[in-house]
Amino acid sequence: MRYDTIIIGGGLSGLVCGIRLQKAGQKCCIVSSGQSALHFSSGCFDFLDRLEDGTVPGNLAECLVSLPESHPYSKIGAETAKKYMGEVPEFFAGCGVRLCGNPYRNSYRMTPMGDMCPTWLSLEDFPLAGEPDAKVADRALVVNIFGYLDFNTAFVADALERNGTVCRVISVRIDEMERLRMNPSEMRATNIARVMDRPEVCGKFIAAVSEELRGEDTIILPAVFGLASDEVLPKIRSSFSADVRFVATMPPSVPGIRTQMKLRKAFEHAGGVYLLGDTVNGAEMSGDKVLSISTSNFGDYRLHADNYVLASGSFFSKGLVAVPDKIYEPVFGLDVDYAGDRKEWYDTDLFSPQNYISFGVATSRDFRPFKDGKPVSNLYAVGSVLSGTNALNEGSGAGTAILTAFRTADLILGRVDSSKAGQSLK
Amino acid sequence: MKLQEQNISKNNFEQCIKCTVCTVYCPVVPVNPLYPGPKQAGPDGERLRLKKGEFFDEALKYCLNCKRCEVACPSGVKIGDIIQSARLKYSRHSPSLRDTILASTDFVGSAATIAAPIVNAAVAMKPAKAIMDGVLKIDHRRTFPKYSSGTFERWFRKEAAAAQEKFDRHVGYFHGCYVNYNFPDLGKDFVKLMNAVGYGVRLVDKEKCCGVALISNKMTGAALRHARHNVDVIGKTVADAGNPVLLTSSTCTLTIRDEYPHLLGVDNSGIRDNVLLATKFLYTLVDSGKVKLVFRKDFSMKAAYHAPCHMEKLGWGIFSISLMKMIPGLQLEILDSNCCGIAGTYGFKKENYEVSQAIGEPLFRQIGEINPDVVATDCETCKWQIEMSTPYKVMNPVSILASAIDVEATRAANG
Numbered sequence: 001m002r003y004d005t006i007i008i009g010g011g012l013s014g015l016v017c018g019i020r021l022q023k024a025g026q027k028c029c030i031v032s033s034g035q036s037a038l039h040f041s042s043g044c045f046d047f048l049d050r051l052e053d054g055t056v057p058g059n060l061a062e063c064l065v066s067l068p069e070s071h072p073y074s075k076i077g078a079e080t081a082k083k084y085m086g087e088v089p090e091f092f093a094g095c096g097v098r099l100c101g102n103p104y105r106n107s108y109r110m111t112p113m114g115d116m117c118p119t120w121l122s123l124e125d126f127p128l129a130g131e132p133d134a135k136v137a138d139r140a141l142v143v144n145i146f147g148y149l150d151f152n153t154a155f156v157a158d159a160l161e162r163n164g165t166v167c168r169v170i171s172v173r174i175d176e177m178e179r180l181r182m183n184p185s186e187m188r189a190t191n192i193a194r195v196m197d198r199p200e201v202c203g204k205f206i207a208a209v210s211e212e213l214r215g216e217d218t219i220i221l222p223a224v225f226g227l228a229s230d231e232v233l234p235k236i237r238s239s240f241s242a243d244v245r246f247v248a249t250m251p252p253s254v255p256g257i258r259t260q261m262k263l264r265k266a267f268e269h270a271g272g273v274y275l276l277g278d279t280v281n282g283a284e285m286s287g288d289k290v291l292s293i294s295t296s297n298f299g300d301y302r303l304h305a306d307n308y309v310l311a312s313g314s315f316f317s318k319g320l321v322a323v324p325d326k327i328y329e330p331v332f333g334l335d336v337d338y339a340g341d342r343k344e345w346y347d348t349d350l351f352s353p354q355n356y357i358s359f360g361v362a363t364s365r366d367f368r369p370f371k372d373g374k375p376v377s378n379l380y381a382v383g384s385v386l387s388g389t390n391a392l393n394e395g396s397g398a399g400t401a402i403l404t405a406f407r408t409a410d411l412i413l414g415r416v417d418s419s420k421a422g423q424s425l426k
Numbered sequence: 427m428k429l430q431e432q433n434i435s436k437n438n439f440e441q442c443i444k445c446t447v448c449t450v451y452c453p454v455v456p457v458n459p460l461y462p463g464p465k466q467a468g469p470d471g472e473r474l475r476l477k478k479g480e481f482f483d484e485a486l487k488y489c490l491n492c493k494r495c496e497v498a499c500p501s502g503v504k505i506g507d508i509i510q511s512a513r514l515k516y517s518r519h520s521p522s523l524r525d526t527i528l529a530s531t532d533f534v535g536s537a538a539t540i541a542a543p544i545v546n547a548a549v550a551m552k553p554a555k556a557i558m559d560g561v562l563k564i565d566h567r568r569t570f571p572k573y574s575s576g577t578f579e580r581w582f583r584k585e586a587a588a589a590q591e592k593f594d595r596h597v598g599y600f601h602g603c604y605v606n607y608n609f610p611d612l613g614k615d616f617v618k619l620m621n622a623v624g625y626g627v628r629l630v631d632k633e634k635c636c637g638v639a640l641i642s643n644k645m646t647g648a649a650l651r652h653a654r655h656n657v658d659v660i661g662k663t664v665a666d667a668g669n670p671v672l673l674t675s676s677t678c679t680l681t682i683r684d685e686y687p688h689l690l691g692v693d694n695s696g697i698r699d700n701v702l703l704a705t706k707f708l709y710t711l712v713d714s715g716k717v718k719l720v721f722r723k724d725f726s727m728k729a730a731y732h733a734p735c736h737m738e739k740l741g742w743g744i745f746s747i748s749l750m751k752m753i754p755g756l757q758l759e760i761l762d763s764n765c766c767g768i769a770g771t772y773g774f775k776k777e778n779y780e781v782s783q784a785i786g787e788p789l790f791r792q793i794g795e796i797n798p799d800v801v802a803t804d805c806e807t808c809k810w811q812i813e814m815s816t817p818y819k820v821m822n823p824v825s826i827l828a829s830a831i832d833v834e835a836t837r838a839a840n841g
Contacts (some may be wrong), residue, residue, distance in 0.1 A: 185462075186446075190446075191456065250449050
């Protein structure tokens with residue numbers, strides 16, 4: 001099978017890159033070994049939550065110039081990055097994923113602990129606030145589903161009360177949910193959502209909550225609504241006299257999985273081929289070019305493409321592998337930026353910035369990785385497999401995934417002169 | 427520092443990071459609360475079972491062995507294998523008469539084909555169904571697959587075998603129980619298709635049932651005998667001029683390639699790469715230009731393709747789809763990835779009937795919405811389930827290809 005572009009990794013970055021290429025007329029194939037990190041998504045996309053000194057940047061485009069040259073955003077260039085930021089909401093809307101927030105500024109989301117944290121854009125489940133100490137409601141009814149352990153109502157209520165909201169916490173029992181309780185360790189967000197997707201169950205839930213309302217202006221619910229059904233979220237929102245806000249739960253993430261399914265559908269709808277549950281286990285190279293790749297499922301039958309994109313993620317998805325004495329990239333054996341001394345990989349204080357998170361594949365300014373010191377000419381790397389960004393500490397994972405995917409797609413499409421890539425930055 | 431690397435189990439349960447993604451994609455969990463779900467049944471439970479076998483939970487019998495958990499797992503854990511191995515190793519439940527009858531597809535098949543019209547009529551009658559339901563616990567709402575009068579093997583020997591030797595190139599064919607006893611037409615279509623592209627067909631000498639139903643019904647001894655025998659006879663076919671052995675069933679393919687070594691510990695390394703689904707083999711030939719398909723101009727059909735669970739695990743749905751997309755007169759829709767619910771003998775059992783139909787419901791609904799002429803799928807038990815649960819006829823992609831090609835023109839193009 002011959003494709004214009006083969007993308008290794010089917011998470012946020014791989015899918016965004018694939019959709020952009022496919023919609024521009026390319027024939028793409030995504031190979032994904034298992035499901036992606038979107039399954040653990042907070043429901044929000046972070047761009048740059050914190051600068052190195054700990055401050056939260058308000059205007060995101062302005063602070064791009066202060067980042068080190070090795071940062072993926074710097075490689076894209078401030079001007080182009082700003083243009084891409086503006087395109088993100090429309091791009092996702094085109095895939096059936098509605099985003100909230102200002103693409104050029106940080107806003108604030110409510111965490112599962114009830115605190116307000118900076119973020120960039122959020123899925124429609126989670127409306128954002130402009131200020132960290134914004135009062136969400138005068139009186140809130142915090143509603144859990146009886147027996148569900150991954151939504152900490154007391155934390156949420158405590159945090160809201162600190163900002164002046166009066167809270168009342170209740171648990172609602174519905175017969176259909178009681179069945180799930182036979183297996184309490186598996187009473188998880190997605191299992192609840194699959195039951196709640198059924199209109200009659202959702203209707204019962206709405207009736208039960210309505211009965212409990214005592215003049216509260218806001219209802220706070222765990223984000224366990226609307227996994228495969230598009231009707232549940234609007235129905236919940238429009239059924240009460242009070243406002244409805246959702247709070248992210250412990251993983252698995254219902255809004256994240258819904259987003260993954262919608263992006264995959266958009267990619268396939270545009271004609272892309274998505275191979276799930278297969279692992280790319282090697283590449284055939286000639287000089288500075290990748291000729292073909294082989295996969296576990298296809299055996300002798302090799303996949304060919306003009307260009308390849310490595311969107312294989314970080315350690316969790318095995319895009320990077322750490323063994324006691326080294327960190328390597330398993331598909332192509334690319335050069336990886338990491339500290340030689342293992343002691344430099346981590347800090348024993350868990351809450352300190354951890355260096356290993358910034359390790360990743362070394363690339364040129366146009367995201368071409370190196371192998372044995374030489375750039376590979378038809379291979380690009382995107383998303384969290386890249387070095388130069390500590391996604392956890394600076395809160396930049398989704399922004400890096402999306403923007404590097406846009407950039408790489410444009411480089412492949414010849415929409416930018418790759419020799420000038422990143423030159424808008426000194 | 428080698429400690430980490432030396433502590434890896436055979437079925438890699440320690441790679442599980444408890445992310446629960448498998449449970450999200452398990453078709454049983456939403457419909458059967460008695461099933462603990464793949465994470466708990468698989469890697470979580472394995473940790474305890476390794477300490478003491480008595481931690482085994484008989485509720486693992488609710489696992490369909492669809493392998494969707496493995497396809498979804500981001501960490502590459504062989505969750506389905508862990509669960510099925512645990513059932514084989516620890517379950518104290520021994521197969522009932524019902525399980526033995528359902529699992530012995532080749533023994534029952536060879537008896538039934540002798541008197542097919544009588545057997546077919548008998549099992550469709552209400553009193554027989556009541557007995558099967560009451561005594562054997564085979565659900566009375568289930569439609570039984572019809573047995574054929576005369577086996578595929580017999581047809582092949584009488585009608586086709588001699589002509590096969592006129593070809594220069596050959597492939598082996600592992601037809602499986604379904605083609606032999608229930609639906610020889612699929613085997614005939616396969617022979618027609620391979621002959622048209624210039625390949626003669628040779629049957630694997632004395633194949634036995636692949637054993638998938640023996641494994642799922644915990645008839646381990648028989649499964650082992652079948653596996654060793656099949657590896658041996660397939661090996662002889664492969665050794666004979668290096669011909670691949672092709673199949674028209676995704677489940678038999680997965681069983682021989684992966685379940686033999688993973689669940690039964692039978693070494694198949696000598697044959698595994700040569701055991702292929704017919705559509706993968708054929709697509710590879712067409713793609714490399716070694717073979718040409720010429721299609722009939724008057725062929726017109728709307729089909730909806732359902733990728734069987736074991737096809738999803740093989741990752742080969744793309745080959746069946748790509749071949750069918752070459753047919754100019756075929757309008758092809760791809761159904762969402764959902765389990766049909768039958769899982770071989772699972773859905774025949776009285777205690778599983780409701781669950782089985784509930785699992786398949788989203789698939790049946792989508793088929794109805796598309797309203798195709800036929801549903802295309804590579805699995806015989808999916809075919810039974812879809813034909814019983816919807817008004818639509820189901821065809822194997824091989825049969826669709828065989829009816830769409832212009833045999834003379836294809837033959838001439840590959841002459």
